[in-house]
Amino acid sequence: MSEVTHEQVNLMLKLYEMRREPRLREAREWFTRSFHVSSVEEAMQKFPIGSAENTNMRMVVSYWDMCAGIVNRGLINDELYFESNGEAWVVWDRIRPIVPGWRAAFSNPTLFHHLEELCGRLEAWREKIQPGSTAKMRQMMQMMQQQMAQARSQSATR
Numbered sequence: 001m002s003e004v005t006h007e008q009v010n011l012m013l014k015l016y017e018m019r020r021e022p023r024l025r026e027a028r029e030w031f032t033r034s035f036h037v038s039s040v041e042e043a044m045q046k047f048p049i050g051s052a053e054n055t056n057m058r059m060v061v062s063y064w065d066m067c068a069g070i071v072n073r074g075l076i077n078d079e080l081y082f083e084s085n086g087e088a089w090v091v092w093d094r095i096r097p098i099v100p101g102w103r104a105a106f107s108n109p110t111l112f113h114h115l116e117e118l119c120g121r122l123e124a125w126r127e128k129i130q131p132g133s134t135a136k137m138r139q140m141m142q143m144m145q146q147q148m149a150q151a152r153s154q155s156a157t158r
Contacts, residue, residue: 004077005081011076013085015067024063027056028087035060035094037146040101061112062096064088068118092119093138 015088018024035057037043071081092115095102103111113158123134 002077002079003082004039008076008080012080015070018063024059026095027059030056031060031094033148035106038097040098040105041098051077060091064091064114065112068114072114072117078125082122086122088115089119089137090141093141103119108116 014098018027030053034053035047043057047057064087067085071078092112095112096116099112099116103109112134126133
């Protein structure tokens with residue numbers, strides 16, 4: 001385990017405090033529950049510019065990309081961050097399929113690269129200490145998504 005400084009711990013606590021801000025907490029809850037798309041076109045159809053959902057999406061993704069940029073620059077020890085911040089990986093896993101489309105649409109090949117880079121290291125770290133856990137997490141998230149979709153369709157037929 002590498003050395004962690006008081007400054008790094010204080011920065012981690014500040015990022016955690018920011019996560020607790022009511023508006024960001026609301027957006028994070030929405031994202032976890034509702035952001036399931038497979039293309040940029042589907043994202044724009046479901047969450048058009050100007051909508052509350054689009055604001056939520058941008059708020060969550062930009063927050064976690066910002067955090068990733070801080071960690072990628074070495075301002076927070078990777079292991080310290082990885083031990084208590086799995087949500088960034090969930091966000092990356094949700095947007096991963098559509099990032100190439102966003103990068104092409106905005107002519108920005110480095111869009112969300114902070115999150116991509118961080119989550120690559122997070123997966124490697126996780127697999128080193130808990131082999132197979134990334135695949136299991138993806139399976140669990142897919143199962144939860146299917147259960148939520150089933151519950152929505154059942155409530156719609158009532």
